Amino acid sequence: MHSGFGLVVRFTLREGANDAFDALTAKTLEGVRAAEPGTALYLTHRVPDEPSVRVFYELYEDRAAFEAHEAQPYVQHFLRERERYVARTEVTLLSAIDGKVQ
Numbered sequence: 001m002h003s004g005f006g007l008v009v010r011f012t013l014r015e016g017a018n019d020a021f022d023a024l025t026a027k028t029l030e031g032v033r034a035a036e037p038g039t040a041l042y043l044t045h046r047v048p049d050e051p052s053v054r055v056f057y058e059l060y061e062d063r064a065a066f067e068a069h070e071a072q073p074y075v076q077h078f079l080r081e082r083e084r085y086v087a088r089t090e091v092t093l094l095s096a097i098d099g100k101v102q
Helices: 018-035 063-071 073-084
Strands: 005-013 039-047 050-060 086-094
Touching: 005 018, 005 063, 018 039, 018 050, 018 073, 050 063, 063 073, 073 086
Parallel strands: none
Antiparallel strands: 005 050, 005 086, 039 050
């Protein structure tokens, strides 16, 4: 199994910020899809029954791929702009044990 590097980020959004945050996320994902070969998986989720929560699940080939992701201008823009929309951020770093990868 590829060890990689991963994280789960849970954002609790400010009241009325859902649409703007989702638009910011969509714009950021354009860059992730186009320019990040070391990003194995980058998923964003809504949480049923918690309309102001978004969860990101991110897997990278290694820590260097994550650091390359963080250095991208569109990610830096996301990190700056998200503060307008986010009330709380919780980050959990992940280290793979076992699983299935296609």
